[in-house]
Amino acid sequence: xxxRLICGCLLALTLALPRLAGGSRPREAMRGDLLSRFVAAERxxxxxxxxxxxxxxxxxxxxxxxxxxxxxxxxxxxxxxxVSASMTLRLKATGGPLTAVSVAFDQGLxxxxxxxxxxxxxxxDAIFAPSRIVEMTLDPPLxxxxxxxxxxxxxxxxxxxxxxxxxxxxxxxxxxxYFAQSSFFPFVFDPAAPGSVEFDGLTRDVVLHVPAGNDVVxxxxxxxxxxxxxxxxxxxxxxxxxxxxxxxxxxxxxLGQKPIATQSGSATLxxxxxxxxxxxxxxxxxxxxxxxxxxxxxxxxxxxxxxSLVRLPKALGDPGTATFGMTxxxxxxxxxxxxxxxxxxxHENSHLFWGIVVPETNSSESxxxxxxxxxxxxxxxxxxxxxxxxxxxxxxxxxxVPIGLDLRAHLDVPSIRVPLDSALTSDFRGATYMxxxxxxxxxxxxxxxxxxxxxxxxxxxxxxRQRCAFVGCxxxxxxxxxxxxxxxxxxxxxxxxxxxxERPRVVIGFEPTAAGANVNLEKDxxxxxxxELWVTLMDGTRVKQKVDLQGxxxxxxxxxxxxxxxxxxxxxxxxxxxxxxAVDGDLDFxxxxxxxxxxxxxxxxxxxxTSRGATxxxxxxxxxxxxxxxxDVDDSGTIEDADLARITSAFETRLR
Amino acid sequence: xxxxxxxxxxxxxxxxxxxxxxxxxxxxPEQPPAAVxxxxxxxxxxxxxxxxxxxxxxxxxxxxxxxxxxxxxLSLGNAHASEAWSGHVLVVGKETAPGELAGVWSERGxxxxxxxxxxxxxxxxxxxxxxxxxxPAFVAERSxxxxxxxxxxxxxxxxxx
Numbered sequence: 001x002x003x004r005l006i007c008g009c010l011l012a013l014t015l016a017l018p019r020l021a022g023g024s025r026p027r028e029a030m031r032g033d034l035l036s037r038f039v040a041a042e043r044x045x046x047x048x049x050x051x052x053x054x055x056x057x058x059x060x061x062x063x064x065x066x067x068x069x070x071x072x073x074x075x076x077x078x079x080x081x082x083v084s085a086s087m088t089l090r091l092k093a094t095g096g097p098l099t100a101v102s103v104a105f106d107q108g109l110x111x112x113x114x115x116x117x118x119x120x121x122x123x124x125d126a127i128f129a130p131s132r133i134v135e136m137t138l139d140p141p142l143x144x145x146x147x148x149x150x151x152x153x154x155x156x157x158x159x160x161x162x163x164x165x166x167x168x169x170x171x172x173x174x175x176x177x178y179f180a181q182s183s184f185f186p187f188v189f190d191p192a193a194p195g196s197v198e199f200d201g202l203t204r205d206v207v208l209h210v211p212a213g214n215d216v217v218x219x220x221x222x223x224x225x226x227x228x229x230x231x232x233x234x235x236x237x238x239x240x241x242x243x244x245x246x247x248x249x250x251x252x253x254x255l256g257q258k259p260i261a262t263q264s265g266s267a268t269l270x271x272x273x274x275x276x277x278x279x280x281x282x283x284x285x286x287x288x289x290x291x292x293x294x295x296x297x298x299x300x301x302x303x304x305x306x307x308s309l310v311r312l313p314k315a316l317g318d319p320g321t322a323t324f325g326m327t328x329x330x331x332x333x334x335x336x337x338x339x340x341x342x343x344x345x346x347h348e349n350s351h352l353f354w355g356i357v358v359p360e361t362n363s364s365e366s367x368x369x370x371x372x373x374x375x376x377x378x379x380x381x382x383x384x385x386x387x388x389x390x391x392x393x394x395x396x397x398x399x400x401v402p403i404g405l406d407l408r409a410h411l412d413v414p415s416i417r418v419p420l421d422s423a424l425t426s427d428f429r430g431a432t433y434m435x436x437x438x439x440x441x442x443x444x445x446x447x448x449x450x451x452x453x454x455x456x457x458x459x460x461x462x463x464x465r466q467r468c469a470f471v472g473c474x475x476x477x478x479x480x481x482x483x484x485x486x487x488x489x490x491x492x493x494x495x496x497x498x499x500x501x502e503r504p505r506v507v508i509g510f511e512p513t514a515a516g517a518n519v520n521l522e523k524d525x526x527x528x529x530x531x532e533l534w535v536t537l538m539d540g541t542r543v544k545q546k547v548d549l550q551g552x553x554x555x556x557x558x559x560x561x562x563x564x565x566x567x568x569x570x571x572x573x574x575x576x577x578x579x580x581x582a583v584d585g586d587l588d589f590x591x592x593x594x595x596x597x598x599x600x601x602x603x604x605x606x607x608x609x610t611s612r613g614a615t616x617x618x619x620x621x622x623x624x625x626x627x628x629x630x631x632d633v634d635d636s637g638t639i640e641d642a643d644l645a646r647i648t649s650a651f652e653t654r655l656r
Numbered sequence: 657x658x659x660x661x662x663x664x665x666x667x668x669x670x671x672x673x674x675x676x677x678x679x680x681x682x683x684x685p686e687q688p689p690a691a692v693x694x695x696x697x698x699x700x701x702x703x704x705x706x707x708x709x710x711x712x713x714x715x716x717x718x719x720x721x722x723x724x725x726x727x728x729x730l731s732l733g734n735a736h737a738s739e740a741w742s743g744h745v746l747v748v749g750k751e752t753a754p755g756e757l758a759g760v761w762s763e764r765g766x767x768x769x770x771x772x773x774x775x776x777x778x779x780x781x782x783x784x785x786x787x788x789x790x791x792p793a794f795v796a797e798r799s800x801x802x803x804x805x806x807x808x809x810x811x812x813x814x815x816x817x
Contacts, residue, residue, distance in 0.1 A: 538797060595720020595760030602763065603805075644746065648760075
């Protein structure tokens with residue numbers, strides 16, 4: 001099971017699920033509902049070893065905390081873990097009053113002092129191993145629209161204890177010390193809505209002092225690095241507004257580093273010394289992935305002062321993420337083989353755009369334009385890198401087959417856009433999360449791309465990026481922009497596949513004519529839909545033509561330059577539309593059941609596809625062995641003689 | 657005349673048997689892959705049968721074919737797969753209209769296909785009645801051969817001149 005995600009949401013939310021281990025101060029001082037929420041979350045987490053990756057918040061938990069800027073100054077010994085730190089946080093109440101702010105950091109650190117620029121602050125804390133949660137109550141509370149500046153001083157020795165899920169927020173080490181958010185970087189949250197991931201737009205300025213002789217690489221853009229008085233002082237900035245949950249990372253020690261050739265800016269691969277042979281491959285893949293991502297987006301990444309791509313050792317238990325000017329990926333993905341490891345590397349790097357530059361307004365509401373775009377990008381990347389000689393439509397359709405089968409096997413997966421006031425099941429995690437955040441989104445984006453056409457889709461993305469960069473957007477923005485670029489009303493598209501999860505059936509029949517073919521398309525409802533029809537001529541030429549389906553029956557007269565042999569729909573619709581021939585058993589849409597249909601399935605007899613949750617993305621990719629769901633007539637998951645018998649029983653049944 | 661026909665048929669059957677590799681037999685090293693023009697499937701009369709014969713093809717996992725003939729001069733019966741196939745072969749044949757038949761013979765599952773580098777009888781159709789040496793003809797655009805990977809084999813369906 002591969003678990004990736006954007007931003008620091010994983011870290012933030014796994015942080016929110018630590019084991020209750022008793023507080024250093026009276027727990028009664030903590031907000032009762034916060035405690036109970038953490039405990040409930042902890043119980044849920046124990047049910048599933050897979051890390052929780054950002055379940056949408058239940059009803060009504062919208063944060064009013066709007067973080068504007070943070071200045072961090074930290075003195076750190078990466079080996080002993082001794083820390084002395086301060087944070088100055090400028091914040092605002094948005095959408096309602098704000099009565100308290102919480103931070104979480106390593107349980108070995110303690111709050112020394114806190115104050116606000118214009119009001120009183122009282123603090124209480126408790127330990128939820130391996131973190132300490134500090135809640136600072138503002139008196140008076142911030143009114144909606146009001147700002148204040150909060151300062152914290154904290155110090156102690158990082159314990160870097162493991163989470164129950166096995167990962168750690170930090171590791172002390174002379175060579176490759178690792179510090180993630182909630183180690184000495186406080187994770188800031190609204191105790192009234194601890195899981196809220198609404199975009200708020202936080203910039204950061206981080207100064208880190210470590211003993212001289214250490215390398216330092218951090219999230220952000222490097223401003224300076226100096227050595228003075230036995231200390232190395234590094235200053236990094238996050239100079240664009242990000243969600244406060246985007247992870248902050250610092251790596252300190254004798255870091256392995258290799259330069260990465262890029263088209264724009266500078267990039268470095270960072271890894272635990274002394275390095276491994278895979279690092280050379282990662283340098284090559286990084287160059288290729290960054291180039292692909294920039295070309296596919298059509299603009300350079302905005303990290304002119306440097307980009308760090310980090311291979312994390314598996315032992316850290318951190319699957320990886322993308323953050324400002326930094327991508328991290330666990331080398332545990334090596335187990336999937338080079339092609340998928342490289343593909344995952346491309347996925348994570350595409351998040352530098354789709355998530356960091358262009359965030360969602362609220363990633364609890366949807367991951368359409370972050371995980372969906374990153375998944376679509378990884379599929380395209382692998383095509384370009386490893387299968388360029390294949391037919392691209394067929395390659396994409398092939399990749400989406402197991403994704404579609406997984407989705408059909410898990411009908412409880414929520415729709416792409418989840419109402420923020422909806423109550424989702426408590427087991428929205430693991431495979432269900434993958435199916436929601438990655439599979440349904442990517443399949444829907446590809447379906448939209450086929451519906452609109454590649455050019456229109458590309459122009460839609462370009463405007464979406466322009467409008468949403470560093471401010472965040474929801475799927476509504478995509479709908480609005482796609483409508484503008486295409487001149488089409490996409491209300492029904494978004495109703496069917498974004499706010500709901502339909503798989504309508506469309507039945508295709510056709511009659512060849514002297515000029516081409518008369519096509520009859522039937523569906524069960526009268527709502528509009530657009531399909532890309534594939535018309536194959538007798539000489540094998542494929543003609544693509546979009547047809548708008550209106551009402552339950554649509555008749556279309558297609559004009560072609562030769563006699564028509566087949567009329568089907570692009571197989572890239574198949575995840576979301578159940579397209580069938582008007583003749584049962586006619587798998588190749590030539591209007592009859594014949595030996596061609598039988599030969600499509602005979603070699604596959606005995607093949608099965610068993611959905612094991614969300615593994616379909618990792619089904620690569622040999623078309624000769626790929627499961628063909630059209631041959632599985634009874635939808636049993638296995639292609640059997642009985643399926644073949646069903647097909648051949650209609651042998652030579654013809655439409656005409 | 658009749659005696660001559662029988663002799664001819666017998667010699668054809670003997671020749672056919674001798675040149676049909678057994679199932680699973682690998683192509684011999686001295687036989688390089690045949691050129692496209694040498695990869696053929698054709699029909700031939702053999703007594704009361706019309707045989708479907710392949711030659712020059714490395715692997716045949718399945719064949720779909722459509723035949724047409726003049727029903728005034730020829731009448732065909734059932735289609736049979738030859739022994740070149742395994743015991744798990746799919747056999748379907750159906751006369752879809754007077755003078756037209758569609759059929760398929762195919763292995764099922766991941767079994768290796770037939771090596772048909774030499775002349776290999778894939779199957780035959782019974783002749784119910786005929787005039788002279790009438791044979792049907794392939795409808796080439798509705799006929800194909802696939803290998804064990806499902807890939808269409810590039811070959812020619814050859815019809816009598």
